[in-house]
Amino acid sequence: YKHINTLTLSQYNHNAKLVLYSMDFGEVTNLLQNQQYEEVQNQLVQVAKKIECSGADCILMCSNTVHQFAEEVEQAISIPLLHIGDVSAEEIVEHDVKRIGLLGTKQTMEQDFYKTRLANYGVETIIPKEDERNFIHHVILHELSKGIISQQSKVRFLQIIQKLIENGAEGILLGCTEIPLLISQKELSIPVFDTAFLHAKTAVQFAG
Incomplete structure (x- = not known):
């Protein structure tokens, strides 16, 4: 969030228009540790769909770890996911x-x-x-x-x-x-x- 707004301000002299969905990463971490991968995938897909419905032009998953589910998320939405x-x-x-x-x-x-x-x-x-x-x-x-x-x-x-x-x-x-x-x-x-x-x-x- 900070990087995006700092770069937007320096290049365009205004703040970024963002749709932000903050997940409980403690919950995600526990699910991953317990190998409940399908549940993590489902949560990410649902969040991505909500962001798309909110009018976003692209999606970023701001965690490296959850990119193991990037292909499934990409298939569930019609806007670009920047991997x-x-x-x-x-x-x-x-x-x-x-x-x-x-x-x-x-x-x-x-x-x-x-x-x-x-x-x-x-x-x-x-x-x-x-x-x-x-x-x-x-x-x-x-x-x-x-x-x-x-x-x-x-x-x-x-x-x-x-x-x-x-x-x-x-x-x-x-x-x-x-x-x-x-x-x-x-x-x-x-x-x-x-x-x-x-x-x-x-x-x-x-x-x-």
């Missing part, structure tokens, strides 16, 4: 990055919905080891989502990123909207891609 994976891939390709290190929730890192989108653009995805993925997921859920910024967690994140670089990553994709609270471009010498910002920028360009 965060496509948005990210286009920016990555523009920077001539061929191998990307992906950070996010366990679902985002381990499932194929993100990797497949990136592969469609010729981008190979590298993910952290299992214990590192567990740590990242824990920090997202129990620290960053609650506004807790830990220097100790930041140091560990940077160590994990360094290992990804050693394994061939040419850029880092912050595949969770909370991770930029902890990690930014200034800490790294390779390109860092903030999916939340890129998603917002594409929405503003679409609406422009």
